[in-house]
Amino acid sequence: MADYDVIVIGAGCGGVSSAAILAHQGRKVLLLEQSANMGGCCSTFEKDGYHFDVGASVVEEIQPLEIAFEMLGTRFQDEVELIPCDPMMSFIYYDGSRVTYPISIEETGRVISEMSPEDGQAWFRFAKYFGGMTETIMKGFLVSPATGIADMMRLLVKTPELMKYAPLFVMSYQDVIKKYFKSEAVQRTMSYQSLYLGLPPELVAGLFALLPYSEHEGIWYPRGGMIQIPAAFVRCGEKAGLEVRSRARVVQVVVRRGRVEGVVLEDGSEITAPVVVSNINAKTLYLDLIGEANLPWLARVGMKSYEYSKSVPMVYVGLDYEPPLEAHHSAIAVSPGEMSDYWYNNAMKGVLPDREFGLICWPTKSDPGLAPEGHHVLNLIPEGFYELAGTDWDEQKEPFLERTIEYLSSFAIPGLADHVVVKDCATPLDFERRLLLPKGAIYDLQQDIVSQTVFRPSARSRSVKGLYLVGNSTHPGGGVPTTTASGVIAATLINRYER
Ligand SMILES: Cc1cc2nc3c(=O)[nH]c(=O)nc-3n(C[C@H](O)[C@H](O)[C@H](O)COP(=O)(O)OP(=O)(O)OC[C@H]3O[C@@H](n4cnc5c(N)ncnc54)[C@H](O)[C@@H]3O)c2cc1C
Structure with a gap:
């Protein structure tokens, strides 16, 4: 007799949605998360009274979330208060001028x-x-x-x-x-x-x-921060008997005679279940936690052929003024040619660019409750990459943080540098250490056309029976709604194949 019907590894959006749905459908489910928090990249942390989103900053195309909550017998909008974001985006040119598109x-x-x-x-x-x-x-x-x-x-x-x-x-x-x-x-x-x-x-x-x-079909921000989405899944799951353990790192997926039998935690304890759902990077899952010896050669070769996706540094600032921005999201307006140039001459060579570009997220525009009264929060996502030529992110973290603030003050957010009360930075190395994202890869695996749909690791493992994948690593890829969709898909497949 196994300890659980299903073990889910990782409490990202794919993990919490699949775990909640399977528990709601009557299975005995255990959700294991290695960190102290739920949500993975879709989460929120507090520092000195300011609330910052770890990664994801809004939700769009919310239909998969609506479907997932319907499967839990409730409505997404009843579980999470969604604030519409309009304008859609403001584009800031290098001369400081801007163009803002409404929804x-x-x-x-x-x-x-x-x-x-x-x-x-x-x-x-x-x-x-x-x-x-x-x-x-x-x-x-x-x-x-x-x-x-x-x-x-x-x-x-x-x-x-x-x-x-x-x-x-x-x-x-x-x-x-x-x-x-x-x-x-x-x-x-x-x-x-x-x-x-x-x-x-x-x-x-x-x-x-x-x-x-x-x-333009709609952008929403959950009141209270992005954490509200995974928190709602966990709440609904717990009502249906879902058991959640944080600070529980899985170090091995036990496979015998080609079938999963459970997992081993860092402390050496083994927990058994006939079905395991993985919400972690598929390369780590197959090559490290299952081990090459348990895989057919084609699966080994296939898994090794996947490239890791991009990684980014994030800068979080708490401000004692209202930043002169026009929308929840602003982006530095770069041309396709400049982006290619950045890709080949910076990202591929590990050289940080002189002129950064990226996304400026202003969550307190939508939800002022994330900062003390009259204060604001910005989450800055400059483009970046994991490997730096001749140096590393630990060495570059502080200078990068200061440089980003100075640089954005110079044309995009006048006054920024003079109004920073709280600051923090998460580098690709921090993402790797905190969320166990190898190489800080925020979408796990590259999302080019040859790594999509049937070419992405399958939601129902082809090489290990009883093993299912959710999250960035499987179809339909990275994003809060899409990884939630993967949770719906895994629950559907488990109901079809694991009676
Ligand atoms: C900077 C940034 C900005 C983004 N912006 C947006 C946005 O605006 N909108 C949007 O829709 N998407 C956005 N995304 C993408 C979105 O956040 C992710 O695609 C999505 O949240 C990933 O969900 P996931 O299910 O793959 O799990 P992840 O978020 O990758 O979480 C996996 C979880 O597994 C845990 N884990 C890992 N290994 C183990 C182990 N061995 N044992 C136990 N637990 C383990 C980790 O701690 C983590 O909690 C953004 C991402 C980033 C990083």
């Missing part, structure tokens, strides 16, 4: 027309095309398994409209943006989102050019 498609068209009438017209064609695509994707793609060719065929039968978008698989994100928008100033406002995939626009598949459109 409204119409209003955005007007703003773009002021920069380029031709591109203003193109915006409406772009929005119409990708509006249809978003609907199609939400209808079937995100919460459907992609464990093999049969799943993909089922998906195509369910959503034949997907075929209409086939050309986007042979175009790059950059091709699509340049096809629609001719003004360089406008292209700069459409390019940043390719970094959500961790790559510059020329290396991202064309279908992801939907991102600058899809953000």
